[in-house]
Each structure stands twice: as C-alpha cells, then as structure tokens.
Amino acid sequence: MKTHDFINALAEDHAARPQPQPLRWTFLTAMAAGLAVAAVAFALVLGIRPDVVSAIQTWRYDFKFVVTLTLAVTSARLVWQLARPAADARSAGVAIAAAPLLLFGAVLYELWAIPASAWLPRAIGSNSVACVLSITFLSIAPLTAAFYALKRGAPLRPGLAGAAAGLLASALAATLYAMHCPDDSPLFGAIWYTAAMALVAGAGSAAARRLLRW
Amino acid sequence: MPCNETEEWSGNRVREEAQWADWMRAANAGDSGAYRRLLEALAPFLRKLAARGFAKAGLSAGDVEDVVQETLLAIHLKRQTWDADQLFTPWVRAIARNKLIDNLRRRGNRTELPIEDFVDVLPAEAASEELSAREAERLLSILGGRQQEIVRAICVEGSSIREAAARFGITEGATRVALHRGLSALAVAYRGSGQ
Numbered sequence: 001m002k003t004h005d006f007i008n009a010l011a012e013d014h015a016a017r018p019q020p021q022p023l024r025w026t027f028l029t030a031m032a033a034g035l036a037v038a039a040v041a042f043a044l045v046l047g048i049r050p051d052v053v054s055a056i057q058t059w060r061y062d063f064k065f066v067v068t069l070t071l072a073v074t075s076a077r078l079v080w081q082l083a084r085p086a087a088d089a090r091s092a093g094v095a096i097a098a099a100p101l102l103l104f105g106a107v108l109y110e111l112w113a114i115p116a117s118a119w120l121p122r123a124i125g126s127n128s129v130a131c132v133l134s135i136t137f138l139s140i141a142p143l144t145a146a147f148y149a150l151k152r153g154a155p156l157r158p159g160l161a162g163a164a165a166g167l168l169a170s171a172l173a174a175t176l177y178a179m180h181c182p183d184d185s186p187l188f189g190a191i192w193y194t195a196a197m198a199l200v201a202g203a204g205s206a207a208a209r210r211l212l213r214w
Numbered sequence: 215m216p217c218n219e220t221e222e223w224s225g226n227r228v229r230e231e232a233q234w235a236d237w238m239r240a241a242n243a244g245d246s247g248a249y250r251r252l253l254e255a256l257a258p259f260l261r262k263l264a265a266r267g268f269a270k271a272g273l274s275a276g277d278v279e280d281v282v283q284e285t286l287l288a289i290h291l292k293r294q295t296w297d298a299d300q301l302f303t304p305w306v307r308a309i310a311r312n313k314l315i316d317n318l319r320r321r322g323n324r325t326e327l328p329i330e331d332f333v334d335v336l337p338a339e340a341a342s343e344e345l346s347a348r349e350a351e352r353l354l355s356i357l358g359g360r361q362q363e364i365v366r367a368i369c370v371e372g373s374s375i376r377e378a379a380a381r382f383g384i385t386e387g388a389t390r391v392a393l394h395r396g397l398s399a400l401a402v403a404y405r406g407s408g409q
Contacts, residue, residue, distance in 0.1 A: 001283065001346060001347055001348075001350045001351040001354075001369055001370050002346045002370075002372075003257055003279060003282055003283055003286070003346070003347065004254075004372075005368075005369055005370060005371070005372040006283050006286065006287075006347075006350065006369050007250065007253045007254060007257065007286065008250075008368065008369075008372050008374075009365070009368045009369040009393065009397070010249075010253060010286060010287070010290040010397070011246055011249055011250040011253065012368055012374060012375050012390075012393060013290065013390070013393050013394055013397055014241065014246050014249045014250075014290070014293075015246040015249075015375075016375065016390035016393070016394065017390075017394070018241075018244035018245075018246055018249075019242065019243070019244050020242075020293060020294040021294060022242075022294055022297075023294050023295050023297075024297065026294070083295065084295045084296070084297065084300070084305075085292070085295060085305050085308035085309050085312070086300065086301070086304040086305045086307065086308040087297075087300060152294065152295075153292075153295050154288070154292040154295045154309065156308060156312055213405055214288070214291075214292065214401070214405075
C-alpha cells in the first residue's frame with residue numbers, strides 16, 4: 001500500500017466527517033451524564049440523610065465535601081492531561097495530593113480534638129461496609145463515562161489514566177454518598193472512603209490496561 | 215526518543231510547527247484540503263523519526279513505511295485529541311513514538327545488529343512518493359468482503375469515495391461508513407498482529 005494512496009483514504013474519511021467532536025466536549029458531556037446517572041441512583045436507593053439541616057452546621061459534615069470535591073476537581077484535571085498525547089501531566093499529578101493532605105490535616109485535628117477512647121468508635125463508625133459498597137456502586141456510571149471519553153482520547157499511559165479515572169469516578173460517588181452517610185469523622189473518611197476509592201482506582205487501572213490501548 | 219532540542223526548534227522546525235498547526239486548525243474547522251496537505255507534509259517527518267528509531271533498535275530501514283502508515287492512521291483516528299492551545303509537533307512526536315514502540319515490540323527485537331553499521335547508509339530524507347508498506351495491505355485481509363473491496367479501492371488503488379461508490383453500485387454514504395469502519399478495524403488489527 002503506497003503511503004500517498006493511504007493518505008488519500010484518510011483525507012477522504014476526513015472529508016466524510018470533517019469536524020470530529022473535540023475531546024474536551026466528549027469528556028465534559030460524558031462526565032455530566034455519568035454523574036447524572038449516579039445522582040439518580042443515589043436518590044432512588046440511598047437519599048440524603050434526614051438530619052441534613054443540622055448536619056450542615058457542623059464542620060465535620062461539610063469537610064467531607066471539601067475533600068471529595070477537591071479530589072474530583074484535581075483528578076478530573078489529571079484525567080484530562082493523561083488523555084492526550086504530549087499534554088504535561090506533572091503539575092496535575094502533583095495537585096492530586098491536595099485532597100489527601102486536607103484529609104490528613106483533618107485527621108490530626110480530630111485525634112487532638114476528641115479523647116483517645118473515642119478514636120476507635122469514630123473510625124469504625126456505624127456503616128463501614130455499606131459505605132465501601134455504596135461508593136463502589138455509585139462509581140460505576142461515572143467510571144464508564146470516563147472510560148468512554150478516554151477511549152476517544154489517546155492515553156500514552158493507560159494504566160495511569162485508568163487509575164485517575166477511577167479516582168475521579170469515586171470522588172464523584174463519594175460526594176454523593178457523603179450526603180447520605182451518617183459518619184462524619186475524618187477518621188472514618190480516611191479509612192472507609194479511602195478504601196473504596198483505592199478499590200475503584202485499582203479496578204480502573206487494571207481495566208484500562210486492557211481496554212484503553214489504541 | 216531523546217531528541218536534540220536545539221536541532222528541534224531551529225528555524226525550519228519553528229516554521230513547520232506554525233504551518234502544521236495552521237493546517238490542523240483549518241482541518242478541524244472542516245478544510246479537507248488543508249488536512250491532506252498536512253498529512254503529506256507529515257509523512258517525510260514521520261519517515262525520518264521511524265528510520266532513526268529503527269536504527270537505534272538495530273533494525274534495517276526496510277519496514278519503516280509500515281510505521282509511517284500506522285502512525286498516520288493513529289494521527290487520523292485521534293485527531294480530536296489535539297487541543298488548539300497545545301503545540302502540534304510534540305503531539306505528533308508522542309504519537310509517532312508510541313506507534314514506533316508498538317511496532318518494535320511486535321517485532322520482538324528479533325534482530326540485534328550493531329547500530330553503527332546502519333547509521334551511514336540511512337537515507338537522511340527518503341522522500342520517494344512511491345514508498346509502499348506491506349503490513350497494512352496484509353492486515354486489510356481481515357476485513358469482510360465488501361468492506362475490504364471498498365477500503366482496498368480507496369487505500370490501495372487511490373479511488374475517491376465517489377468513484378468507489380459508483381464502481382460497487384452503492385451510495386456514497388454507505389461507502390463512507392465502510393471506509394471509516396475499515397480504517398478503525400485496521401487500527402485494531404495493528405494492535406493484535408503481534409500476539
């Protein structure tokens with residue numbers, strides 16, 4: 001096959017669909033759709049906790065969202081940088097540390113603020129298994145959406161891109177679940193939310209190695 | 215592929231970058247002529263990168279055109295991943311490097327020859343219009359009957375969509391779909407061909 005003729009074929013194919021949707025749009029619309037599906041599932045299966053009005057006035061409840069939303073924003077940026085060839089992912093990779101650092105600070109404060117005898121009960125909480133399962137379950141739609149966008153992208157490091165997609169999906173899922181979850185202590189979040197996120201990120205990385213080659 | 219930065223961004227490269235980025239922007243805005251010019255301009259550049267990579271791996275330059283075509287196909291199918299606010303040349307290089315590595319991996323580094331034996335005989339700029347590759351043509355054989363005929367007519371015989379449609383007695387729309395599916399299938403076949 002002559003390269004000149006092959007280019008002819010590619011140009012003909014370009015002429016047939018001259019304006020492919022920019023990846024930025026694919027990514028944004030896919031994530032919006034994935035989040036919407038997860039939000040509907042959340043509303044149908046779990047729902048917001050009944051005492052939300054008083055909970056909102058406590059820093060521990062609010063801080064859950066500071067951490068999960070920080071992670072969602074930073075991991076979205078990392079996915080975006082990893083989805084395109086030659087895009088620099090280093091600063092996005094460094095920024096991903098923001099959410100763990102915030103959480104770490106809150107854990108230190110919690111250990112200082114409450115008596116040692118309360119550490120273990122708060123860390124174990126009332127609903128740890130449900131927490132891990134729910135966040136994992138709510139991650140499915142956003143993770144599928146992120147994979148759809150990455151499949152149209154061209155990640156040079158699929159394993160890393162898949163892990164970042166897993167973090168993004170589980171951060172969105174955790175943001176939803178945090179509205180339901182009765183456990184607000186940073187000790188609880190640091191263990192169980194983190195466990196669920198690690199699970200989803202690991203699954204994302206493993207799946208990406210198979211699915212996101214191009 | 216470590217590259218010499220000063221060589222990379224000296225005069226010609228800077229002009230090339232501006233020209234290529236212009237063409238790509240025009241292509242993304244729907245200008246197929248600019249797109250064709252861009253791919254024609256990229257082919258010798260990709261050929262040089264591939265030849266250099268083959269020399270480093272100690273391979274003869276015989277199958278370089280396979281990599282050129284595989285890279286052009288990847289650039290084509292992933293053109294939506296170039297963002298107008300990023301440089302174009304590094305984007306092309308990253309894709310070329312990725313496809314070169316894929317290709318070398320598939321070959322499994324069968325050949326181990328001292329690089330020095332080849333460096334001198336490598337053509338600095340092999341720009342023949344008649345350069346041909348075997349791999350893509352071989353991979354086309356996995357496509358189904360009519361689809362294969364259509365893709366062959368356009369990729370190998372240089373027909374236009376209109377000519378191919380007339381020849382096979384189908385609509386231009388159906389020809390376009392067959393071509394696009396065929397090209398996507400070709401990209402998948404490249405990935406699987408080493409396993």
